[in-house]
Amino acid sequence: DAGVIQSPRHEVTEMGQEVTLRCKPISGHDYLFWYRQTMMRGLELLIYFNNNVPIDDSGMPEDRFSAKMPNASFSTLKIQPSEPRDSAVYFCASSPTGGIYGYTFGSGTRLTVV
């Protein structure tokens, strides 16, 4: 298996633009998680899905953030409009059974909003 695949690896965008981050989980993993990592706040859970259904989005910072999982093999995290404070590394992770057997993280997307 190729692991959790994220794209793009790096994204530089101007403030106000829409940004879409993509994730393909490991086949057979029923849980998908989106995290944001910054020096100030560490690893923050933004949202997670179980069987393509959003379960908890309480970590989504504001309405500018949205996430979808249209099928078991694809998820997107969208920021519209983007702001400089959204600059961070965004990780997608998947797990076969929630978090009780550990996660497999993707390589992350480094987002810079200028």
Place this chain on the structure above:
Amino acid sequence: GENVEQHPSTLSVQEGDSAVIKCTYSDSASNYFPWYKQELGKRPQLIIDIRSNVGEKKDQRIAVTLNKTAKHFSLHITETQPEDSAVYFCAASGGGGSGGSYIPTFGRGTSLIVHP
């Protein structure tokens, strides 16, 4: 909800020395404690985990201990090598339902620097 505290935030050791990273948690229902290693510019990767029915687990040069009474667990790395330099994250999660959330709560991370 669960709260995980991790110390120290930075740890600097000489090659060959041992390193210990400590975490405390607040939810007594937590029963699964993974550790992740994140090398610079890379993804966090699971390196070892422990469940509440054991007190210690070893895998070559790394070991994790758990004290459920005190609600703390630790990562021990012996004979450190420069390639051990990374950020290490602890996490705690429960069994879901009345047993607590099965979604892990992460510590803030420890930056381990091993000097050659």
